[in-house]
Amino acid sequence: MVSGVLVIEDDDRIRLSLMLALEDEGYSVRGVSTAEDGLVAQRAEPADTVLVDLMLPGVDGFECIRQLRRDDDVPIVVVSARDDTHDIVAALEAGADDYLVKPVAVKELSARLRALRRRGRAVLATVSTLVFGDLEILPEAGEVRVAGEPVALTRTEFRLLCELAEHPGLVLSRQQLLQRVWEYDVGDERLVDVHVGRLRQKIEDDSRAPRRLVTVRGMGYKLQR
Amino acid sequence: MVSGVLVIEDDDRIRLSLMLALEDEGYSVRGVSTAEDGLVAQRAEPADTVLVDLMLPGVDGFECIRQLRRDDDVPIVVVSARDDTHDIVAALEAGADDYLVKPVAVKELSARLRALRRRGRAVLATVSTLVFGDLEILPEAGEVRVAGEPVALTRTEFRLLCELAEHPGLVLSRQQLLQRVWEYDVGDERLVDVHVGRLRQKIEDDSRAPRRLVTVRGMGYKLQR
DNA sequence: GGAAGTATGACAGTTCGATGACAACGCATC
DNA sequence: GATGCGTTGTCATCGAACTGTCATACTTCC
Numbered sequence: 001m002v003s004g005v006l007v008i009e010d011d012d013r014i015r016l017s018l019m020l021a022l023e024d025e026g027y028s029v030r031g032v033s034t035a036e037d038g039l040v041a042q043r044a045e046p047a048d049t050v051l052v053d054l055m056l057p058g059v060d061g062f063e064c065i066r067q068l069r070r071d072d073d074v075p076i077v078v079v080s081a082r083d084d085t086h087d088i089v090a091a092l093e094a095g096a097d098d099y100l101v102k103p104v105a106v107k108e109l110s111a112r113l114r115a116l117r118r119r120g121r122a123v124l125a126t127v128s129t130l131v132f133g134d135l136e137i138l139p140e141a142g143e144v145r146v147a148g149e150p151v152a153l154t155r156t157e158f159r160l161l162c163e164l165a166e167h168p169g170l171v172l173s174r175q176q177l178l179q180r181v182w183e184y185d186v187g188d189e190r191l192v193d194v195h196v197g198r199l200r201q202k203i204e205d206d207s208r209a210p211r212r213l214v215t216v217r218g219m220g221y222k223l224q225r
Numbered sequence: 226m227v228s229g230v231l232v233i234e235d236d237d238r239i240r241l242s243l244m245l246a247l248e249d250e251g252y253s254v255r256g257v258s259t260a261e262d263g264l265v266a267q268r269a270e271p272a273d274t275v276l277v278d279l280m281l282p283g284v285d286g287f288e289c290i291r292q293l294r295r296d297d298d299v300p301i302v303v304v305s306a307r308d309d310t311h312d313i314v315a316a317l318e319a320g321a322d323d324y325l326v327k328p329v330a331v332k333e334l335s336a337r338l339r340a341l342r343r344r345g346r347a348v349l350a351t352v353s354t355l356v357f358g359d360l361e362i363l364p365e366a367g368e369v370r371v372a373g374e375p376v377a378l379t380r381t382e383f384r385l386l387c388e389l390a391e392h393p394g395l396v397l398s399r400q401q402l403l404q405r406v407w408e409y410d411v412g413d414e415r416l417v418d419v420h421v422g423r424l425r426q427k428i429e430d431d432s433r434a435p436r437r438l439v440t441v442r443g444m445g446y447k448l449q450r
Numbered sequence: 451g452g453a454a455g456t457a458t459g460a461c462a463g464t465t466c467g468a469t470g471a472c473a474a475c476g477c478a479t480c
Numbered sequence: 481g482a483t484g485c486g487t488t489g490t491c492a493t494c495g496a497a498c499t500g501t502c503a504t505a506c507t508t509c510c
Contacts, residue, residue: 075344085330092336097344098323099337105310111317112324119300119322119344142396142441154498155443190456191500197458208457217455217508379487415467416489422468433468440467442497457506465498475488480481 005113006047007031008038008064009079010056014102018051018079021106027113035064042068049113052096054080054087062094069095075116079104130165132223135203135212137165146203156181157199160192164213164223173220196221230338231272232256233263233289234304235281239327243276243304246331252338260289267293274338277321279305279312287319294320300341304329355390357448360428360437362390371428381406382424385417389438389448398445421446 005022009015010033019029030047032038035056042050050068054061065076075098078091083101091099098112130137136145139162144151153161159181164172172180174189182191196215200207212224230247234240235258244254255272257263260281267275275293279286290301300323303316308326316324323337355362361370364387369376378386384406389397397405399414407416421440425432437449 085333088330088333089336092333092340097340105313108310108313108317111314115317115322138394140395141447142444143394156499158444188501190502193456194458194500197456200457215456381488413490415491418467419469419489425468442466451510453508453510455506455508458504460503461501463499463501465496467494467496469492469494471491471493473488473490476486478483478485480483 004028004030004045004047005049005051006038006041007051008033008035008056008061009051009053010034011053014053018104018109022110025106025110035059035061035067038064039067042074043071046072046074049075049077049116051077051079054078054082054091062090065091065094065096075113077109077112077116079109130168132165132168132212132225137161144203151202153199153202156195157202160195160199161203161213161223164221168223169225171216171219171222176220192221229253229255229270229272229274231263231266231275233258233260233275233277233281233286235259235278239278243329243334247335250331250335260284260286260292263289264292264296267299268296271297271299274300274302274341276302276304279303279307279316287315290316290319290321300338302334302337302341304334355393357390357393357437357450362386364390369428376427378424378427381420382427385420385424386428386438386448389446393448394450396441396444396447401445417446 005027007015007018007022007029009018009031012033015031015033019031022029030041032041035052036059038050038052039059041047052061052064052068056064059067061078061080065078068074068076076096078096078099079102080087080091080099081102088099097116100109100112130139134147136148138144142158144153144158144161160177163177163180174192177192178184178187178189196213197207200210200213204210204212213221214224215221230252232240232243232247232254234243234256237258240256240258244256247254255266257266260277261284263275263277264284266272277286277289277293281289284292286303286305290303293299293301301321303321303324304327305312305316305324306327313324322341325334325337355364359372363369367383369378369383369386385402388402388405399417402417403409403412403414421438422432425435425438428437429435438446439449440446
């Protein structure tokens with residue numbers, strides 16, 4: 001889950017409309033209607049933000065917040081119809097990070113979620129990732145993954161792949177690749193073919209029918225977007 | 226300043242009442258009436274939370290937020306009379322962490338400040354001890370533990386490990402490590418290999434098959450997240 | 451079918467990283 | 481100052497991994 005939100009809200013109409021609105025904003029969303037289900041869902045597959053109503057049947061919102069907080073450092077946002085200070089303070093003290101009063105403006109909610117995420121992520125050193133379908137390239141980490149699995153590449157293969165990845169969908173000629181990857185001014189263009197072949201063995205499911213690193217006959221190679 | 230709040234608000238009555246209320250809650254508070262003064266004050270002696278009004282003479286609140294954010298990761302709370310979604314979203318996007326509409330309930334404000342601080346601390350706490358699986362590094366304490374057991378490292382090994390740990394998952398070249406750990410401009414890169422080897426003897430279960438401190442052939446070394 | 455372009459397996463030379471040995475150094479102790 | 485211990489940097493060596501070349505086989509297009 002890239003950017004997952006869990007919505008815990010017992011009113012079906014509100015829950016669905018929240019979920020739809022958040023999906024429109026680009027979030028991946030799950031919804032449950034009780035605190036119990038929410039806690040189970042969060043343990044099973046942690047979302048990276050939780051939205052919770054205060055008035056829930058059974059275990060109420062406050063207790064739900066405390067339990068979520070006990071397990072986890074996930075940002076918690078309360079969305080409640082109650083607007084009195086006492087509730088707001090109690091929810092925040094229980095461990096919530098933010099509190100919005102219904103009806104909520106989706107744009108505001110979304111902006112507040114972004115603000116929370118930003119704060120959470122600030123510390124983690126960010127590693128840029130180039131993504132081509134299920135092929136991921138992490139240049140600074142010197143790492144390449146296919147379908148989530150790390151693949152060991154040699155330096156030449158890695159540089160070749162990075163070079164192609166920097167120009168997604170564009171054909172690079174053998175000469176261009178030789179110059180940029182090998183820093184040769186001259187050299188045998190066949191060399192590129194050999195390394196492309198080796199690279200394909202590692203990143204293509206079937207190197208006979210390349211789907212990512214494709215040949216453009218007479219021109220060169222390109223990495224498919 | 227143990228727990229300092231900076232209030233940037235041009236209306237004297239509001240500023241003073243906010244400051245008094247926060248002092249009652251146990252905060253140490255400073256107040257200024259313009260964005261310019263606020264920026265100067267924050268640079269001179271950083272508060273650990275900033276409260277800012279949006280409607281300020283001269284440099285306005287949005288710009289003030291952006292500039293504060295540029296310098297610093299300090300939590301910023303907007304306190305404004307304007308309650309329309311557009312302003313709220315704009316303030317949050319500019320870098321604010323929270324937005325309250327006047328008149329504010331002091332108890333709520335205080336609870337929100339605590340929530341923000343709590344999150345800030347959670348983040349800081351994870352910085353001061355670096356954790357990589359069952360490898361823990363306590364930079365200030367000069368201590369390293371593997372599976373809870375303290376491990377004795379030499380100074381060079383420790384600095385090398387810290388340097389790698391500060392860039393989790395990123396490949397650092399031998400040159401980079403030489404410069405940062407040894408402060409050499411030149412020097413034999415083999416030196417790094419030798420110390421990595423010694424470090425591995427101490428922190429890896431099987432130094433022949435390193436799982437934490439891994440080699441990226443042709444590029445350098447990295448500490449696995 | 452033939453030509454041009456591309457793929458690939460094998461091979462030998464080379465590079466690269468891990469490691470053990472060792473001497474030099476710093477530092478505390480006597 | 482002499483002694484002993486832990487640490488540090490250098491070096492040589494070994495083995496594994498990588499690289500470029502070439503010959504051969506395969507495609508594609510005319």
